[in-house]
Amino acid sequence: xxxxxxxxxxxxxxxxxxxxxxxxxxxxxxxxxxxxxxxxxxxxxxxxxxxxxxxxxxxxxxxxxxxxxxxxxxxxxxxxxxxxxxxxxxxxxxxxxxxxxxxxxxxxxxxxxxxxxxxxxxxxxxxxxxxxxxxxxxxxxxxxxxxxxxxxxxxxxxxxxxxxxxxxxxxxxxxxxxxxxxxxxxxxxxxxxxxxxxx
Numbered sequence: 001x002x003x004x005x006x007x008x009x010x011x012x013x014x015x016x017x018x019x020x021x022x023x024x025x026x027x028x029x030x031x032x033x034x035x036x037x038x039x040x041x042x043x044x045x046x047x048x049x050x051x052x053x054x055x056x057x058x059x060x061x062x063x064x065x066x067x068x069x070x071x072x073x074x075x076x077x078x079x080x081x082x083x084x085x086x087x088x089x090x091x092x093x094x095x096x097x098x099x100x101x102x103x104x105x106x107x108x109x110x111x112x113x114x115x116x117x118x119x120x121x122x123x124x125x126x127x128x129x130x131x132x133x134x135x136x137x138x139x140x141x142x143x144x145x146x147x148x149x150x151x152x153x154x155x156x157x158x159x160x161x162x163x164x165x166x167x168x169x170x171x172x173x174x175x176x177x178x179x180x181x182x183x184x185x186x187x188x189x190x191x192x193x194x195x196x197x198x199x
Contacts, residue, residue, distance in 0.1 A: 092142055093149035096164035101172050104162045108176050119176055120183035124152065124190070126169035132199070144199055145169065151193035155186060 088100035096104070105121070112119035126148060133141035145165070152163050152171055162174040173190075175183055 090149075090165040093146050093165050095149045095153060095171070096162055098164065098166045101162070101164035101166050101174065104164070104174050108174060112176065117177050118179045119174075120178040120180060121175065122173040122183060122187050122190070124171040124173070126171075129169035147197050147199065148194055151197060152190050155189045155193055 088096060088103075090097040108119055111117075126145075129141070129144070132144060136144075149163065149165065149171065152173060156163050156173050156175070160176045164172050164174070166172050173186070175186065178186070
């Protein structure tokens, strides 16, 4: 009798589990079937990015799901671009970082060799920065570096010009298509701009 009761209980538990699995499966399968029908009947949803046309009487959940799938590549692209920018930008001064500088220098050097166009490079090191930082403190030192980066950027304005922070208080300005006399003139303007900050 005990064995019969145990077998009956196990059979009921198994049957109950099977019914639960079927119910859950139907809840998952139904929206997927609906989505499949929509995608099959309306090829515009798969071929046109950001399709705004919702088929008549289409269930809302599968339609939102299909829109989400369409938006996903663009969202991933935006995240990737943001990460690439962060990886190449100095977070303190918001100019290029050393990685950006090295990549740009290699690329521009190769291009200048092929084209025969001039390429100039300015290297800037902030005088007495350690004493300034020690005297006024790190927050003021950070502000100082941001102001200097801004002064450099305000002079190196062309879209080709690349301003980068390559070390603690060291900056570089890569100047494609710029002759030595033009680079010297820009260097004088940068020095004048930094002097004008009166740090």
